[in-house]
Amino acid sequence: MAFVAVVLLAYRLGAIPESSDVVVIKEQLIKLEKQSWEAWKNRDGKFFQDFLSDDHVEVGFGGVSNKAEIVSFVGSPVCTVKSYQLNQFELKMLDKNTALLTYREAQDTVCHNPVPSPCWVSSLYMKRGDRWLNVLYQQTEIHK
Template identity: 30%
Template sequence: MTVTETLLELEDQMWQANREGDGGFYAEYLRNDSLAVSKYGVMNKAQTIPVISANHNPYVKTELSGRQVLVLDDDNAVVTYKVDVTAVVQGNELELPSYASTVWNRTGGEWRVVFHQQTAL
């Protein structure tokens, strides 16, 4: 599997984990010093895992499009795309599209998220 294929698959798994409240995925794949920036603010790994585990992001659908992978070197890459999110908030379905970028780093043969950023549209 190529770096591009691997990282696109991991991005899909990350969004699935988000929808399912699977904090275990984030515990495994976020580097200890990782950061995420979104409309919810800046969160580190320790803050992210409980939020995901409690499923505070009630996403029922996430569709990624326009995905691109910029391989910086053998162990670093950036994945960018548009994500169309459908969330249920107070019983109502809301469309929450964003542009997103994830910086991945491979250490010891394992890919980990260093940084993830979302810009709401």
């Protein structure tokens, strides 16, 4: 019973968005995530300059990277993205300004060697001002 009271209080204080708000947030973040994949495919580093937070961290197959490294890497001709598929999106609101988007991706990408695929993705967003920014991105290969 105490748990129910805490959850109700959190909703009243606005710590957790109401369900209709969560649906809108999920749609916004899925749209941003899909735009980031198109930007990755098109080597659009400028998109990532605006999409990533200044304190962004990416945990990938090559290790840990920061925003500047990602922007430079995406804009370079090192990788060729032939195709990708994104599905099974789930959203977990951690508070009203922090959201964890998880999903499955499969891609046909070569960066000297084929990129591991398919993967589960964790993409953490924080609302800063009036914008959702990506603060953490991580992939885990799905072993077949």
